[in-house]
Amino acid sequence: MSLDERLLRETLELALAGEGFPARFYEVLFSAHPEVRPMFHRNSAGAQQKMFAQKLCAIVDSAHEPERMAAEIRATAASHRVYGVRDEMYDWVGEALIVTLREACGSQWTPEAEKAWRDAYGLIVAAMTTP
Amino acid sequence: MTNESNESNADDSELGLPWDRAARRGDSRRDLALVLAWSLDEPDRIGEVAVCRGALCLGRGGPSGDDPSPRAVFVRARPGESAPRPPFTNSRLSRVHLAVEPVREGLRVRQLGRAQLRINGRALAEGVAQEGDVVEVHNAATFFVAMRTPEMSGATSMTPAFPFASPDAFGLVGESEAAWKMRAAYAFAASTERHVLLLGDSGAGKELAARSIHGLSARRPGPLIARNAATLPESLIDAELFGNTKNYPNVGMPERPGLIGEAHGGTLFLDEIAELPERCQVHLLRALDDDGEHQRLGESRPRKSSFKLVAATNRPVDALKHDLLARFVHRVNLVGLMERREDIPLIAGHLLQTMARGSRFVAERFFERRAGALAEPRLEPTLISRLLRHPFTHHVRELERLLWLAIETAEHDYIGMTPAVEAELRDSAESASETAEVTREDLVRALADHGRSPTKMAKLLGLKNRYVLIRLLKKHGLSAGPEETGGAS
Numbered sequence: 001m002s003l004d005e006r007l008l009r010e011t012l013e014l015a016l017a018g019e020g021f022p023a024r025f026y027e028v029l030f031s032a033h034p035e036v037r038p039m040f041h042r043n044s045a046g047a048q049q050k051m052f053a054q055k056l057c058a059i060v061d062s063a064h065e066p067e068r069m070a071a072e073i074r075a076t077a078a079s080h081r082v083y084g085v086r087d088e089m090y091d092w093v094g095e096a097l098i099v100t101l102r103e104a105c106g107s108q109w110t111p112e113a114e115k116a117w118r119d120a121y122g123l124i125v126a127a128m129t130t131p
Numbered sequence: 132m133t134n135e136s137n138e139s140n141a142d143d144s145e146l147g148l149p150w151d152r153a154a155r156r157g158d159s160r161r162d163l164a165l166v167l168a169w170s171l172d173e174p175d176r177i178g179e180v181a182v183c184r185g186a187l188c189l190g191r192g193g194p195s196g197d198d199p200s201p202r203a204v205f206v207r208a209r210p211g212e213s214a215p216r217p218p219f220t221n222s223r224l225s226r227v228h229l230a231v232e233p234v235r236e237g238l239r240v241r242q243l244g245r246a247q248l249r250i251n252g253r254a255l256a257e258g259v260a261q262e263g264d265v266v267e268v269h270n271a272a273t274f275f276v277a278m279r280t281p282e283m284s285g286a287t288s289m290t291p292a293f294p295f296a297s298p299d300a301f302g303l304v305g306e307s308e309a310a311w312k313m314r315a316a317y318a319f320a321a322s323t324e325r326h327v328l329l330l331g332d333s334g335a336g337k338e339l340a341a342r343s344i345h346g347l348s349a350r351r352p353g354p355l356i357a358r359n360a361a362t363l364p365e366s367l368i369d370a371e372l373f374g375n376t377k378n379y380p381n382v383g384m385p386e387r388p389g390l391i392g393e394a395h396g397g398t399l400f401l402d403e404i405a406e407l408p409e410r411c412q413v414h415l416l417r418a419l420d421d422d423g424e425h426q427r428l429g430e431s432r433p434r435k436s437s438f439k440l441v442a443a444t445n446r447p448v449d450a451l452k453h454d455l456l457a458r459f460v461h462r463v464n465l466v467g468l469m470e471r472r473e474d475i476p477l478i479a480g481h482l483l484q485t486m487a488r489g490s491r492f493v494a495e496r497f498f499e500r501r502a503g504a505l506a507e508p509r510l511e512p513t514l515i516s517r518l519l520r521h522p523f524t525h526h527v528r529e530l531e532r533l534l535w536l537a538i539e540t541a542e543h544d545y546i547g548m549t550p551a552v553e554a555e556l557r558d559s560a561e562s563a564s565e566t567a568e569v570t571r572e573d574l575v576r577a578l579a580d581h582g583r584s585p586t587k588m589a590k591l592l593g594l595k596n597r598y599v600l601i602r603l604l605k606k607h608g609l610s611a612g613p614e615e616t617g618g619a620s
Binding site: 016022 | 171172191192220221222223225226244245246498499500501502503507509
C-alpha cells in the first residue's frame with residue numbers, strides 16, 4: 001500500500017502549527033483510557049509530548065522510504081514492548097490520534113485525510129506488532 | 132595547460148610563503164551565519180551553526196524534492212572541526228520552513244512553512260536580518276545571526292576535550308569564535324613562564340581565566356592562590372603579599388608566608404590589582420623580576436618564590452604604574468557577553484542547570500524530565516530573544532541575575548518574560564545607553580566642577596543615579612571625592 005505522504009505531512013504540520021496538539025492527544029488518550037497514564041511516568045508531560053511529535057514527524061517524513069520508515073517504527077516498537085504496551089492499546093492510541101488530528105485540522109480535515117492517516121497508522125501498527 | 136588551471140593549482144598548492152597561502156585560501160573571509168539559539172524539540176543542538184554563503188533553505192528533515200535551494204547544513208564548529216550534523220527533527224518546523232539568501236544588506240529570510248517568522252520580535256513574511264539580529268520561527272526555533280569564518284581559528288591542542296556546549300575543564304562556556312580565541316589566549320599565556328595581565332569588565336570571567344591559565348600551565352600541580360587586591364587593608368598589604376616573621380610587627384602575630392610565598396610552585400591570582408596603592412605596586416617589582424625574590428616583614432634575608440602572577444583589572448591599563456605594567460608580557464583582553472552574544476543561550480542553559488542542581492524547587496517546577504533524569508528547562512523563546520539583544524554591562528553576573536529574577540517572578544511552570552524582567556531589561560538598557568554617551572573627558576570636566584558631589588555630577592551628566600556614575604568613574608580609572616552632606620560642617 002502506498003501512502004499519501006504529502007497529505008499526511010500537510011495535515012500533521014497544520015496540526016502541529018496550532019497550540020497544544022501533542023498535549024491534546026494525551027488528554028484524549030488518558031480520558032478514554034486512564035489505565036495507560038501510569039505507563040508514561042518516566043518522562044515529564046512536556047518531554048513526552050515533544051518526543052511524540054518528533055516521532056510522528058520522523059515516521060511521516062520517511063513514508064517515501066519504506067526501509068527508513070520501518071527502522072523508525074522498529075525502534076519505537078522495541079521501547080514500547082519494554083514499557084509493557086499490549087497490542088490492543090495501539091487501537092486506543094490510533095483512535096486518539098485521529099480524534100486529535102481531526103480537531104486540530106478543523107475544516108481542512110477531509111475524508112481523504114482520514115483515510116490517509118488510517119492507512120498509515122495501520123501500517124505502523126502492523127510493523128510494531130510483528131515480532 | 133591553460134592559465135586558469137595554473138591559477139587553480141597555485142591556489143591548492145602548499146608551496147609559497149605561509150601568509151600568501153592563507154590569503155589565497157581566504158581564511159579570513161567572514162560570512163553571515165545562523166547560530167541555533169533556542170529549539171523546542173532539540174535543545175541539545177543549541178550552538179550549532181550554518182554559514183550562509185549562498186541561497187539555502189531550512190526545515191525539518193533532510194533534502195526533499197520541494198527544496199527551493201540546497202538545505203542548510205548545521206555543524207558543531209570548533210577549531211579544526213566542523214562535521215555536518217543530522218537534519219533537524221523539530222516537529223514545529225515545516226519540512227521546508229525558511230528560505231535564506233545572502234544579499235548586500237544582510238540575509239534575506241522568507242517564511243515558507245507554517246509557524247510565523249519573526250526578526251527581532253517583529254512578525255514578517257520576509258525580511259532582511261543583519262549581524263546581531265535574531266530570527267525566530269515562532270515557538271519552533273530561534274537563530275542568532277553572526278559573522279563566521281569558514282574555519283574557526285584559535286585551535287589549541289592544550290585545551291582538554293569536553294562535550295560540545297558544555298563548560299570546559301575550567302568552567303568557560305561558549306562555542307563562539309570569541310570563546311575559542313579566549314581559550315587559545317589562555318593556553319598561550321599558560322605555555323610561558325611570563326606574568327599575565329587580564330583586562331576585562333566586572334563579570335567577564337577574570338577568575339575563570341586565571342583558573343584556566345593555571346590549569347593549562349606546567350604549574351597546575353602547584354597551588355592557585357587567589358586574592359582580591361581591593362580587599363587588602365592598606366596598612367597590611369606588604370605583610371599580606373610578602374609574609375612576616377613570628378611576632379612581627381606585633382607580639383602574637385604568627386609566622387605567615389604571604390601570598391607570594393604561598394604561591395610558590397604555582398600561580399598567584401591577584402584581582403583588581405590597580406586598586407593597590409602605587410607604593411605597593413613598586414614593592415611587587417622585585418618579586419616579579421628576580422625569581423620571586425622577596426623579604427618577609429621582620430626578616431633580613433631574602434627568600435625566593437617560584438610563582439606566576441596572573442593579575443586582573445577592570446580599569447584602563449594606565450591605572451597601573453608603568454613599570455609594573457611592563458612586567459606583564461602577556462595581556463589578555465577578556466571578551467564580554469556583548470562580543471560573544473551567540474554564547475548567551477549556552478551560558479543561560481548552563482546557569483539554569485546549575486540552579487536546578489542546587490534547588491529542588493527550580494528543578495521540579497521549571498525542568499522537563501526524560502527517563503527519570505533532569506532534562507532541559509522550559510524556557511520561553513521570547514526571553515532568549517530578548518537576552519540575545521540586551522546590552523549587557525555586567526556580563527555573566529547580569530545574565531544570572533536576570534535568570535533568577537525570571538524564576539523568582541514566574542507565575543507558571545516555565546522561565547520567561549515577566550513584568551519584573553521586562554522592567555529590569557528596560558532599566559539596564561537605558562542605563563547602558565546613558566553611560567555609552569558619557570566620555571572620559573565629560574567625566575574629568577564634571578569632576579573638576581562637582582568632584583565633591585557625585586549626586587550633582589550624575590545629574591549634570593544625565594545619569595540615572597550616583598551609583599551609575601561611580602561605576603563609570605571606576606571604569607575610567609577616576610574617582611569622586613566623598614559626598615557632601617549639604618549640612619553645616
